[in-house]
Amino acid sequence: MSxxxxxxxxxxxxxxxVENLRTEFHTDKxxxxxxxxxSFDVHPGETVGIVGESGSGKSVTARxxxxxxxxxxxxxxxxxxxxRGEELVGKTEDEYRDVRGDGIAMVFQDxxxxxxxxxxxxxxxxxxxxxxxxxxxKAATDRAAELLKAVSIPDARRRLTEYPxxxxxxxxxxxxxxxxxxxDPDLLICDEPTTALDVTIQAQILELLNDIQDAxxxxxxxxxxxxxxxxxxxxxxxxxxxxEFVEKAPVEELFAxxxxxxxxxxxxxxxxxxxxxERLQSIEGDVPTPHGAATYCRFAPRCPKxxxxxxxxxxxxxxxxxxxxxxxxxxxxxxxxxxxxxxLAIHQERQTEAERxxxxxxxxxxxxxxxxxxx
Amino acid sequence: MSRWKxxxxxxxxxxxxxxxxxxIVFLIVRAGPxxxxxxxxxxxxxxxxxxxxxxxxxxxAVRVDGEVRYVDVPLWQxxxxxxAGLLTLDLGQSWVIYPETSVYEVxxxxxxxxxxxxxxxxxxxxxxxxxxxxxxxLNPNTWGDYTASFGGIxxxxxxxxxxxxxxxxxxxxxxxxxxxxxxxxxxxxxVVTAPNLGFLTDPGMxxxxxxxxxxxxxxxxxxxxxxxxxxxxxxxxxxxxxGRTAVLETxxxxxxxxxxxxxxxxxxxxxxxxxxxALIPLIPIITAEAFLLIGGSVIVEYIFAINGLGQxxxxxxTKGDLPLVGSLxxxxxxxxxxxxxxxxxxxxxxDPRVGYEEN
Numbered sequence: 001m002s003x004x005x006x007x008x009x010x011x012x013x014x015x016x017x018v019e020n021l022r023t024e025f026h027t028d029k030x031x032x033x034x035x036x037x038x039s040f041d042v043h044p045g046e047t048v049g050i051v052g053e054s055g056s057g058k059s060v061t062a063r064x065x066x067x068x069x070x071x072x073x074x075x076x077x078x079x080x081x082x083x084r085g086e087e088l089v090g091k092t093e094d095e096y097r098d099v100r101g102d103g104i105a106m107v108f109q110d111x112x113x114x115x116x117x118x119x120x121x122x123x124x125x126x127x128x129x130x131x132x133x134x135x136x137x138k139a140a141t142d143r144a145a146e147l148l149k150a151v152s153i154p155d156a157r158r159r160l161t162e163y164p165x166x167x168x169x170x171x172x173x174x175x176x177x178x179x180x181x182x183x184d185p186d187l188l189i190c191d192e193p194t195t196a197l198d199v200t201i202q203a204q205i206l207e208l209l210n211d212i213q214d215a216x217x218x219x220x221x222x223x224x225x226x227x228x229x230x231x232x233x234x235x236x237x238x239x240x241x242x243x244e245f246v247e248k249a250p251v252e253e254l255f256a257x258x259x260x261x262x263x264x265x266x267x268x269x270x271x272x273x274x275x276x277x278e279r280l281q282s283i284e285g286d287v288p289t290p291h292g293a294a295t296y297c298r299f300a301p302r303c304p305k306x307x308x309x310x311x312x313x314x315x316x317x318x319x320x321x322x323x324x325x326x327x328x329x330x331x332x333x334x335x336x337x338x339x340x341x342x343x344l345a346i347h348q349e350r351q352t353e354a355e356r357x358x359x360x361x362x363x364x365x366x367x368x369x370x371x372x373x374x375x
Numbered sequence: 376m377s378r379w380k381x382x383x384x385x386x387x388x389x390x391x392x393x394x395x396x397x398x399i400v401f402l403i404v405r406a407g408p409x410x411x412x413x414x415x416x417x418x419x420x421x422x423x424x425x426x427x428x429x430x431x432x433x434x435x436a437v438r439v440d441g442e443v444r445y446v447d448v449p450l451w452q453x454x455x456x457x458x459a460g461l462l463t464l465d466l467g468q469s470w471v472i473y474p475e476t477s478v479y480e481v482x483x484x485x486x487x488x489x490x491x492x493x494x495x496x497x498x499x500x501x502x503x504x505x506x507x508x509x510x511x512x513l514n515p516n517t518w519g520d521y522t523a524s525f526g527g528i529x530x531x532x533x534x535x536x537x538x539x540x541x542x543x544x545x546x547x548x549x550x551x552x553x554x555x556x557x558x559x560x561x562x563x564x565x566v567v568t569a570p571n572l573g574f575l576t577d578p579g580m581x582x583x584x585x586x587x588x589x590x591x592x593x594x595x596x597x598x599x600x601x602x603x604x605x606x607x608x609x610x611x612x613x614x615x616x617x618g619r620t621a622v623l624e625t626x627x628x629x630x631x632x633x634x635x636x637x638x639x640x641x642x643x644x645x646x647x648x649x650x651x652x653a654l655i656p657l658i659p660i661i662t663a664e665a666f667l668l669i670g671g672s673v674i675v676e677y678i679f680a681i682n683g684l685g686q687x688x689x690x691x692x693t694k695g696d697l698p699l700v701g702s703l704x705x706x707x708x709x710x711x712x713x714x715x716x717x718x719x720x721x722x723x724x725x726d727p728r729v730g731y732e733e734n
Contacts, residue, residue: 066636068632068635068636093641097638097640098638099638100635100636100637100638101636101637101638102638105636105637106633106636108629108632108633108636110629113628113629113630114629114630114632114633115630115633116630116633116634116648116652117630117652117726117727117728118651118652118655118725118726118727119647120727127634127637127639127647128637128638131637131638131639132638163727163728165727165728176633179633179637180637183637183638
């Protein structure tokens with residue numbers, strides 16, 4: 001776990017506010033609900049982590065926010081993404097372009113392929129500078145060199161004239177970050193920015209992001225499957241499973257007191273956390289592909305603590321934290337201070353309420369795809 | 376290694392390739408079963424045979440005891456003479472098809488027609504095939520894409536000889552079929568005939584007699600178009616298909632998504648980020664096909680009665696005019712090599728990764 005002090009959440013307005021985000025992909029064969037009812041806020045200067053296995057919908061969340069979900073994917077009605085108070089859902093491609101880069105920038109997973117191989121690094125940074133800050137010519141070159149220096153690339157001015165293939169992996173990711181910063185964003189979405197890098201470079205990039213965040217009061221959404229990385233960078237963490245958030249907590253709380261069985265399993269499967277002579281724990285099976293709104297717990301088939309009702313009731317988020325800690329988990333085991341019947345009743349009631357307030361098409365889909373098929 | 380150093384290296388490499396290719400041509404022409412002198416003089420003329428053989432450099436006259444005898448020139452010496460002749464651009468003369476005419480004259484007569492035909496078929500392939508392919512790739516799985524892709528496959532699948540015959544038949548009967556006469560359209564021409572390319576050999580005509588020159592240009596273009604469409608059709612289909620794939624691959628690449636996330640406009644993404652990358656796999660296709668189009672199109676030239684280089688090469692080979700075959704092969708080798716150099720040059724300009732070695 002990280003030793004650095006955690007930033008306190010400010011009372012300010014969230015820079016990004018995602019509510020009831022649901023993204024579906026319609027193909028000839030089936031409908032895939034990649035994101036199901038995801039809500040979270042990001043405040044200026046804080047890092048919100050989204051963690052989960054491959055295929056849990058992390059990257060689609062990022063792309064939904066950026067407006068990069070292309071046909072056959074679409075955001076369902078009722079989804080809301082507000083950035084600086086402005087609703088992004090329903091914007092046209094042209095309107096969205098003003099937001100991209102200008103307000104929200106993104107750093108992608110694979111630095112080796114996220115720079116265009118036929119243009120110099122300088123050219124690509126200056127492209128962003130021209131778009132968002134109106135800089136051209138000498139002014140743009142100067143600013144681009146400054147940005148490269150800011151991401152700790154030595155000999156920046158010469159490096160500007162080089163092509164991506166002349167950069168190492170870590171340097172390319174720095175260049176991509178410099179390009180994102182050239183847009184002067186309020187929010188930076190990092191989609192597994194360190195996954196393709198080796199560990200020492202990974203640490204450097206995380207440190208760099210941290211420095212930039214402090215300097216610019218940048219809000220960061222950090223997506224990763226690596227619990228160790230999340231521990232280092234995030235202030236608050238959302239654990240994602242099969243398109244849903246199953247647990248939300250501040251990072252220390254999550255690691256000290258994981259409540260959802262999925263989070264517990266994830267933490268147990270970090271090498272070196274358990275007893276030294278114990279075999280490494282793993283979670284059997286794969287993330288299921290959701291086809292519609294869930295009427296049951298999606299983690300139940302892999303859950304060591306599952307019981308019969310898990311297949312019948314969809315768990316709602318309930319408060320599982322101490323008095324003043326915002327910590328919720330979506331699991332039928334909670335609230336654990338109540339008898340089990342009462343706890344189940346709470347979840348049941350919330351589910352009926354959710355069904356009553358719309359989401360009709362989801363039920364239609366569910367009739368066609370009973371839960372048994374989802375494993 | 377810098378890009379230009381790499382290009383220079385490729386340029387130097389063409390020299391050994393040229394020598395090797397010429398050696399193979401020598402082997403085919405001289406070490407093959409055909410006796411060039413026999414082909415020239417015909418059977419049953421033993422006296423003339425030796426004169427021709429001496430002229431060709433196959434035999435040598437020696438005086439033994441006051442009597443003239445003919446001895447074979449050793450193959451190595453023939454090889455040295457052959458290479459030296461071609462490398463000093465002494466292409467010799469044609470013996471069978473145009474007896475006693477220098478190869479230069481023969482080529483000057485035939486080459487413009489082939490080049491004119493090749494030029495138009497390359498143009499059609501480039502300016503119809505690639506834009507169609509890019510359009511299909513940018514609008515995948517739409518009706519436009521389906522139409523273009525299906526058309527590309529059909530176009531590609533139609534054999535040259537068949538398409539040529541059909542086109543000639545249709546154009547010859549255009550009066551009955553479409554109600555207008557192709558022959559009388561714009562400038563009166565025949566359907567099949569070699570185009571009059573007087574304006575190419577005498578460009579001054581555009582100044583002295585512009586009316587006639589432009590008329591000739593128009594007529595020559597009109598005459599060559601059906602043949603060029605036939606010849607360029609399969610390349611057009613190829614370039615369309617590969618262009619589509621290249622665009623699709625590029626548009627789904629991470630750097631295009633990065634550019635979108637950066638707020639780059641759709642227009643700029645296509646023209647700046649997609650176009651140049653999609654051209655990279657197209658370059659070898661274009662140059663390879665350009666050679667096919669310029670260098671050889673015997674069937675199309677034959678059907679449209681365009682007496683060009685392709686037909687000349689074919690006739691020379693079948694009639695046993697081996698000196699002409701050797702010289703033409705040399706010219707085709709030069710053409711291929713220059714297209715290869717052009718290809719390397721285009722690579723060097725478009726892709727900065729060319730010549731890059733990690734060490």
